[in-house]
Amino acid sequence: MAEMTDISEFESPLYRTALVQLDRVAARLDLESNIHERLRHPRRALVVSIPVRMDDGNTKVFRGYRVQHSTVLGPTKGGLRYDADVNLGEVTALAMLMSWKCALAGLPYGGAKGGVRCNPRAMSVTERENLTRRYTVEIMLVIGPDHDIPAPDLGTDEQTMAWMMDTYSMTQGKTVPGIVTGKPLIVGGSAGRREATGRGIVYALYQAARHLSQPLRGQRVVVQGFGNVGSVAARLLWREGCVISGVGDVKGGIVNPHGIDIRQLEAHVAEAGTVAGFPGTEPVSNAELLEQPCDILVPAAIGSQIREDNADRIKATIVAEGANGPTTPEADAILRDRGVTVIPDILANAGGVIVSYFEWVQGLQYYFWRESEITTRLQEIMTRAFNRVWALGAKEGTDLRTAALMEGVRRVAEGYRVRGLYP
Numbered sequence: 001m002a003e004m005t006d007i008s009e010f011e012s013p014l015y016r017t018a019l020v021q022l023d024r025v026a027a028r029l030d031l032e033s034n035i036h037e038r039l040r041h042p043r044r045a046l047v048v049s050i051p052v053r054m055d056d057g058n059t060k061v062f063r064g065y066r067v068q069h070s071t072v073l074g075p076t077k078g079g080l081r082y083d084a085d086v087n088l089g090e091v092t093a094l095a096m097l098m099s100w101k102c103a104l105a106g107l108p109y110g111g112a113k114g115g116v117r118c119n120p121r122a123m124s125v126t127e128r129e130n131l132t133r134r135y136t137v138e139i140m141l142v143i144g145p146d147h148d149i150p151a152p153d154l155g156t157d158e159q160t161m162a163w164m165m166d167t168y169s170m171t172q173g174k175t176v177p178g179i180v181t182g183k184p185l186i187v188g189g190s191a192g193r194r195e196a197t198g199r200g201i202v203y204a205l206y207q208a209a210r211h212l213s214q215p216l217r218g219q220r221v222v223v224q225g226f227g228n229v230g231s232v233a234a235r236l237l238w239r240e241g242c243v244i245s246g247v248g249d250v251k252g253g254i255v256n257p258h259g260i261d262i263r264q265l266e267a268h269v270a271e272a273g274t275v276a277g278f279p280g281t282e283p284v285s286n287a288e289l290l291e292q293p294c295d296i297l298v299p300a301a302i303g304s305q306i307r308e309d310n311a312d313r314i315k316a317t318i319v320a321e322g323a324n325g326p327t328t329p330e331a332d333a334i335l336r337d338r339g340v341t342v343i344p345d346i347l348a349n350a351g352g353v354i355v356s357y358f359e360w361v362q363g364l365q366y367y368f369w370r371e372s373e374i375t376t377r378l379q380e381i382m383t384r385a386f387n388r389v390w391a392l393g394a395k396e397g398t399d400l401r402t403a404a405l406m407e408g409v410r411r412v413a414e415g416y417r418v419r420g421l422y423p
Contacts, residue, residue, distance in 0.1 A: 010088055010089045010092060011089055012087055012088075012089025012090045013304060014089065014090045014325050015090065015092055015093040016089075017304075017325060017328060017329055018092075018093040018096045018097060019040060021329065021401075021405055022036075022040060022405075022409065023036075023040075024402070025402065025405040025406050025409050028398075028406060029406060029413070031409070032413075032417070034421075035416045036413075038416060039096075039409065039413065039416075042068060042069045042070075042092050042095055042096070043068045043069060043070055043110075044066075044068040044142060045065070045066075045067045045088065045092060046066045046141075047063065047064070047065055047088065048063075048064045048066075048135070048138035048139060049061050049063065049064075050062040050063070050064045050116065050131060050134050050138060051134065052130045053130060055126060062116050062117060062118050062131060062135075063086075063116070063117045064115070064117075064135045064138060065086065065088055065091045065115045066091075066142055066143070066148070067088070067091045067094075067112060067113050068095065068111075068112045068148055069095040069096045069098065069111040069112065070412055070415075071110045072110060072412060072415035072416050073108055073109060073110055073411070073412065073415045074107075074108035074109050074110060075108075075109060075110070075144075075145075075148060076095075076098075076109060076110040076111060076147070076148040076149070077098065077107070077109040077110070077148070077149050077151070077181075077356065077360075078094065078111055078112035078113040078114065078148075078150070078151065079094075079150065079151045079152060079156070080113075080150045080151070080152065080156050080160065080164075081114070081115045081153040081155050081156060082115070082116050082118050082154070082155030082156055082160075083115065083117070083118070083119075083120075083154055083155050084117065084118065084119045085117075086115035086116060086117040086118075087117070091113045093325070094111075094113040094325075095112050096111060097324060097345065097346055098110075098353070099408070099412055100346045100404070100409055100412070101346040101349075101350050101408065102353060103409075103411035103412045104346055104350065104404055104407050104411070105353065105354055106381065106385070107354065107357050110412075112148050113153075114139065114150055116131065116135055118131065120155045120156075129163050132160050132163040132164060133163055133166075133167045136163070136164045140168065140171065143168070143179065144168075145176060149179065149180060149356075150179075150180050150181075151180060151182045151352070152182040152228075154302070158182060158184045158189065159184070161181070161182045161183045161184075161189075162183055162187055164179065164180050165179055165180050165187060165188075175188075177363035178363040181193065181356035181359040181360055182194075182356060183359070188359075188363050189359060190355060190356075190358055190359035190362055190369075190374060191368070191369070191374055192371045192374035192375055193355045193356065193358075193359055194228065194232075195232045196352050196354065196355035196374075196378060197228070197229045197232070197351045197352035198228070198229050198230070198231070198232025198233035198234075198236060198322070198351070199233075199236060199351055199378065200348070200349065200350055200351015200354065200378060201233045201320050201322050201348050201349060201351065202233060202237060203351070203382040203383065203386075204320060204343050204347060204348045204382060205296065205318070205320055207382075207383060207386040207390070208318055208386070211390055212341065216240055216241070216242060217240060217241035218242070219237075219242050219243070219295040219296050220242070220293070220295045221237050221242045221243065221244050221245065221294060221295065221297075222245060222246035222255075222294040222316070223244065223246070223247050223248070223300060223322075224247075224253070224286060224289055224290060224305065225249065225298075225299070225301030225302075226248065226249040226275050227249070227301075229300040229323070229352075230298065230300035230322060231262075231266065231269075233300060233320075233322060234298075235262045235263075237296075238263075242296070243258075243259040244259060244260045245257050245258075245260070245292065245293075245294055246260075246284070246292045246294065247260060247275050247289075248275065248301070249269075249274055249275050249276075249301075250301075251274045252274075252275075252283055252284065252285055252286060253275070253283070253285065253286050253288065253289030254275050254276065254278050254282065254283060255282050255284055255289070256280055256282070257293070260280075260281060264278075265278055286301070286305075287310065290305060290310065291310065291314065291315065292315065293315045295316060295317055296317075296318045296320060297314060297320070298319075298320050299327070300322030300323050300349075301323050302323055304325065304326065304327075305323070305326045305327075306326055306327040306335070307328050307330065308328065308331055308334065311330070311334035311335055314335065314340065316340065317339075317340060318340070318343065319335065319340060319342045320343045320348045321342065321343060321344055321345040321348045321349065322348060322349050323345065323349070324345050325345060326345065327342065332399070332401060336399045341400065342399065342400060342401055343386075344400055344401035344404045344405070346404050346405070347386060347389055347400065350382065350385065354378055354381050355374060355378055358377065388407060389403045389404045392406060392407055
């Protein structure tokens with residue numbers, strides 16, 4: 001199913017990056033050409049118009065997307081983002097990356113992604129609710145608890161998911177908690193879901209530190225992005241004894257080589273709405289933040305932040321990708337040649353989809369687990385996935401990103417091989 005009036009929308013940097021990564025891995029795996037060709041294209045791409053009555057009484061039409069990359073291993077899973085730069089190519093690339101991520105973690109999902117081109121910060125709560133409900137109706141023919149399960153992403157949150165669940169449920173005449181994940185606890189959300197992505201990053205860093213024979217405690221850490229992912233990762237690493245020497249958000253960065261008290265910073269952000277102006281720190285741009293002296297860099301904001309023009313100035317020895325696609329292929333090669341260990345996005349930030357899977361299972365069963373059970377199972381899956389990737393990288397003599405992609409792509413390709421081609 002496709003309603004793609006402008007095929008040039010596929011031409012986004014992130015989609016080109018995703019295809020380059022796939023093609024390189026396909027060559028290393030000696031992948032069958034017919035399966036390789038199927039993996040390069042999404043199963044479905046739906047483009048919708050979303051008319052919304054704004055607070056001033058006028059109707060504004062937004063462009064929305066839902067892309068399902070692969071359904072070979074199960075229903076599709078992926079986030080929904082609201083951002084002014086959302087386009088079909090970006091959403092398609094993120095859906096493809098979700099396929100590899102889910103397969104790498106051993107989840108019975110294919111990858112999907114959704115997005116609406118808008119500026120959510122410039123919209124009222126009522127306008128965002130109206131947008132969400134109409135978008136849900138427009139994509140309803142391709143989503144469902146057994147078909148495609150959205151989740152929050154950039155610019156969306158628990159409330160967005162509650163609106164989506166309510167809209168879908170109203171059309172079904174019953175409550176359907178399994179239609180989305182990342183919901184508030186009161187309507188079927190999961191304990192530990194909000195912290196899952198940041199917590200998964202920390203679990204990946206545990207294993208990286210162990211394999212590199214260096215303690216996590218005392219490491220200097222810079223975190224770009226202080227939203228749901230970056231703030232949780234910073235808080236947990238700070239509690240582990242790491243020195244958080246730099247933090248940034250959309251308004252810029254702050255640094256203190258002696259360390260930032262994350263508990264006090266969170267209180268400041270709750271009041272000021274930004275990390276900027278936090279006492280005892282120096283302001284820097286987000287570009288300068290990435291180049292600060294540190295042991296661990298966690299890019300947890302948006303894509304393509306580490307590029308060919310700044311990769312040689314990254315001083316970290318470990319980069320843990322909290323965001324999707326924060327490092328370009330050209331920068332990857334530079335970091336690899338410099339001996340920097342990059343924990344790729346499809347491994348480092350997989351905690352969110354893993355606990356989303358737990359939430360989905362709990363919703364289908366109407367039986368909910370304790371948070372201690374959630375975190376234990378999350379750590380087990382993250383640890384197994386990391387160690388498989390590390391072992392494959394050592395065996396193949398390659399970096400962790402290539403190893404992770406090889407493992408994820410291999411599993412999806414095997415699904416296509418076993419199921420064959422219909423008709």
